[in-house]
Amino acid sequence: MALSYAVPNFLIERDESRCIDCQVCVRQCANEVHKFDEDDEKIVSDTMKCVNCHRCVVLCPTKALTVREFPLEFKKNGHWKSDDIKSIYIQAETGGVLLAGMGNDKPYPIYWDKMLINASQVTNPSIDPLREPMEIKTFLGRKPASLEIENGKLKTKLPPQLELEVPVMFSAMSFGSISLNAHKSLARAAREVGTFFNTGEGGLHRDLADFGDNCIVQVASGRFGVHQEYLDAGSAIEIKIGQGAKPGIGGHLPGEKVGPEVSQTRMIPEGSDAISPAPHHDIYSIEDLRQLIYSLKEATNYKKPVFVKIAAVHNVAAIASGIARAGADVIAIDGFRGGTGAAPLRTRDSVGIPIEFALAAVDTRLRQEGIRNQVSLVIGGSIRNSSDIVKAVALGADAVYIGTAALMALGCHLCQKCYTGKCNWGIATQDPRLVKRLNPEIGARRAANLLKAWKHEIKELLGGMGINALESLRGNRLMLRGIDLTEKELEILGIKAAGE
Amino acid sequence: MVTIDAKGVYYKELNEKVKEAISSGAEHIELINVNGQRYIGDGISASAKITIHGIPGNDMAAFMNGPTIEVFGNGQDAVGNTMNSGTIVIHGNAGDVTGYAMRGGEIFIKGNVGYRVGIHMKAYQDKVPVMVIGGKAGDFFAEYMAGGKIILLGLGCEGESVVGRYCATGLHGGTLYIRNNFEERYFGKEVQRDELTMEDKEFLKSYLTRFSDYFGYDKQEILGLDFIKFVPVGSRPYGNMYAKW
Ligand code: SF4
Numbered sequence: 172m173a174l175s176y177a178v179p180n181f182l183i184e185r186d187e188s189r190c191i192d193c194q195v196c197v198r199q200c201a202n203e204v205h206k207f208d209e210d211d212e213k214i215v216s217d218t219m220k221c222v223n224c225h226r227c228v229v230l231c232p233t234k235a236l237t238v239r240e241f242p243l244e245f246k247k248n249g250h251w252k253s254d255d256i257k258s259i260y261i262q263a264e265t266g267g268v269l270l271a272g273m274g275n276d277k278p279y280p281i282y283w284d285k286m287l288i289n290a291s292q293v294t295n296p297s298i299d300p301l302r303e304p305m306e307i308k309t310f311l312g313r314k315p316a317s318l319e320i321e322n323g324k325l326k327t328k329l330p331p332q333l334e335l336e337v338p339v340m341f342s343a344m345s346f347g348s349i350s351l352n353a354h355k356s357l358a359r360a361a362r363e364v365g366t367f368f369n370t371g372e373g374g375l376h377r378d379l380a381d382f383g384d385n386c387i388v389q390v391a392s393g394r395f396g397v398h399q400e401y402l403d404a405g406s407a408i409e410i411k412i413g414q415g416a417k418p419g420i421g422g423h424l425p426g427e428k429v430g431p432e433v434s435q436t437r438m439i440p441e442g443s444d445a446i447s448p449a450p451h452h453d454i455y456s457i458e459d460l461r462q463l464i465y466s467l468k469e470a471t472n473y474k475k476p477v478f479v480k481i482a483a484v485h486n487v488a489a490i491a492s493g494i495a496r497a498g499a500d501v502i503a504i505d506g507f508r509g510g511t512g513a514a515p516l517r518t519r520d521s522v523g524i525p526i527e528f529a530l531a532a533v534d535t536r537l538r539q540e541g542i543r544n545q546v547s548l549v550i551g552g553s554i555r556n557s558s559d560i561v562k563a564v565a566l567g568a569d570a571v572y573i574g575t576a577a578l579m580a581l582g583c584h585l586c587q588k589c590y591t592g593k594c595n596w597g598i599a600t601q602d603p604r605l606v607k608r609l610n611p612e613i614g615a616r617r618a619a620n621l622l623k624a625w626k627h628e629i630k631e632l633l634g635g636m637g638i639n640a641l642e643s644l645r646g647n648r649l650m651l652r653g654i655d656l657t658e659k660e661l662e663i664l665g666i667k668a669a670g671e
Numbered sequence: 672m673v674t675i676d677a678k679g680v681y682y683k684e685l686n687e688k689v690k691e692a693i694s695s696g697a698e699h700i701e702l703i704n705v706n707g708q709r710y711i712g713d714g715i716s717a718s719a720k721i722t723i724h725g726i727p728g729n730d731m732a733a734f735m736n737g738p739t740i741e742v743f744g745n746g747q748d749a750v751g752n753t754m755n756s757g758t759i760v761i762h763g764n765a766g767d768v769t770g771y772a773m774r775g776g777e778i779f780i781k782g783n784v785g786y787r788v789g790i791h792m793k794a795y796q797d798k799v800p801v802m803v804i805g806g807k808a809g810d811f812f813a814e815y816m817a818g819g820k821i822i823l824l825g826l827g828c829e830g831e832s833v834v835g836r837y838c839a840t841g842l843h844g845g846t847l848y849i850r851n852n853f854e855e856r857y858f859g860k861e862v863q864r865d866e867l868t869m870e871d872k873e874f875l876k877s878y879l880t881r882f883s884d885y886f887g888y889d890k891q892e893i894l895g896l897d898f899i900k901f902v903p904v905g906s907r908p909y910g911n912m913y914a915k916w
């Protein structure tokens with residue numbers, strides 16, 4: 172084999188004075204980085220294979236391991252950064268399309284961090300959520316333009332709604348891209364907290380059949396595992412048009428990940444690639460989208476809200492307007508930071524727009540057109556914490572989806588190697604040995620803890636603004652001020668500058 | 672038999688009536704004066720028979736699970752979209768994306784079909800969808816097909832290609848039986864020719880017999896036609912396309 176020009180990404184250092192040769196690291200690493208050398212009777216590490224997932228670092232009983240970025244200094248060059256150079260070496264060697272996991276990691280501006288939240292001082296008193304009631308329950312679905320009340324009772328028949336105890340749902344992640352234990356963790360957490368998880372495009376595993384009350388079932392271009400029972404099982408149906416990590420392209424779940432369970436759930440033969448075409452071939456226009464929306468409504472007797480999920484792209488406001496008019500009950504928009512199990516690197520890192528702009532533009536457009544009430548807006552693809560959520564709601568979101576953050580709650584260390592199927596944390600893998608590292612009880616506990624903590628923080632931030640219902644913050648952009656933003660950016664976000 | 676007059680009836684109401692009839696036990700429902708109403712038969716899980724006189728609208732029998740639908744007229748776009756089981760017989764042509772992503776059941780079409788027909792058809796265990804098309808197919812026929820079987824007879828298309836461009840591109844499962852009347856250059860490189868086995872011949876015989884019966888063709892003549900079989904080159908057409916970042 173020809174000499175590889177690949178350079179290491181990480182440096183593994185073992186503190187020999189602390190290491191007790193227990194070989195935990197050897198057993199834990201699915202990438203086979205650590206090995207016990209029988210001849211030398213010591214542990215050796217292969218730096219080239221390390222993906223920096225921290226499994227060994229965390230599990231080492233004596234904390235003898237350090238993983239650092241490999242201190243490789245190319246000659247200083249303002250244009251050719253080390254990633255640019257490394258990617259050329261890889262492609263020159265393989266001729267392959269670069270594949271990456273998780274979301275866009277480039278240092279684009281994070282607009283959440285350029286928006287600041289208001290608080291009450293003197294004039295309208297803040298509210299203490301520990302003492303006073305605070306409503307953050309959220310209903311997702313089409314709202315009628317007016318309500319008719321008769322004898323104190325609601326007469327208008329409301330379109331179907333999803334009821335969320337926290338304005339946060341787990342975004343679509345398929346069984347196949349993540350493990351069954353990861354799905355189970357999210358399903359249980361959603362039930363406990365009173366929110367929803369989303370099947371993604373991989374069908375609903377039979378073990379999760381009775382989590383339908385907390386489940387959104389997805390219909391994507393490959394239509395994997397989509398049948399009447401599946402449509403009936405979910406509380407809502409999401410048509411996936413696109414996702415933030417790879418707008419405009421489909422997906423290939425590699426045959427290696429299609430084992431017996433995934434095969435059964437997706438209803439495709441074992442070992443065959445699960446190819447999702449880039450578009451739905453029955454949707455080439457807004458009229459066609461309407462057709463699928465109504466086809467699904469007909470098939471489920473108008474009992475479930477239908478979501479349409481798109482990636483945040485340049486014309487997102489006009490597209491969202493079309494989707495609302497096509498009859499969707501909820502529009503989900505995924506920003507360019509959104510994660511994925513596998514995406515071509517160049518698409519992941521350079522296609523799409525920040526969700527903050529997309530959200531503001533869509534909310535503004537739907538208001539201008541007088542159709543904002545016809546759809547709920549759910550955004551995702553970058554939410555890191557509760558203040559991001561509060562800002563999103565103030566910009567106009569009804570609720571948010573979290574994917575990456577949810578997986579981190581389960582143990583993900585963001586190594587971005589999800590597409591290899593060797594996730595050492597038992598999340599993005601189908602290898603039974605690795606999957607069992609994620610205990611669904613513990614996973615559910617951790618994911619539920621995260622949402623409970625955020626729920627409390629959201630209430631505190633609301634109380635600080637003197638607001639006692641999330642509903643009063645929705646689209647209330649006066650509660651935000653921008654910092655370090657241009658006039659144009661402030662205009663698109665529809666907020667004033669700090670100090671104004 | 673229950674007869675429902677669809678003249679001037681909005682699709683939603685019409686489909687409600689059909690579902691009501693089925694839940695009250697009707698085994699055969701006849702729809703007359705159908706004129707473009709969409710979603711007929713969508714998501715119905717039952718074994719009833721629905722006979723349609725006229726032209727049903729788009730997405731007929733989408734997500735369907737069991738019924739038999741016979742259409743005395745043309746079908747429109749997306750007939751049998753993502754259907755799971757059941758039988759559809761169309762005494763005319765059918766539009767674009769017929770049988771998109773269907774996983775089970777059968778569709779018989781007397782005439783031609785439009786573009787993107789049979790895209791992403793797939794099979795799983797005992798569920799093997801079958802489509803029999805009497806005439807010719809438009810571009811992107813059987814693209815990304817992942818399973819199931821399609822017979823394309825090309826009757827009355829002598830002298831012209833029975834498939835359009837990009838036929839079977841990205842196909843990675845399933846079988847195509849196409850009558851010898853097409854341009855090889857229209858086919859994607861993911862398919863290859865294969866010999867007809869005894870099993871194929873049995874399969875063709877049974878479905879062509881039913882095709883002749885449904886549409887009143889001379890059975891002997893139809894059974895005497897020659898077919899060329901196409902199968903995928905591999906089940907992982909894009910397996911080696913990527914490099915790890
Ligand atoms: S896990 Fe830690 S202590 Fe055990 S062999 Fe590895 S480095 Fe040494």
Ligand code: SF4
Nearest residue numbers: 583584586587589594
């Ligand atoms: S899910 Fe696993 S493979 Fe993916 S980034 Fe997280 S730790 Fe790495």
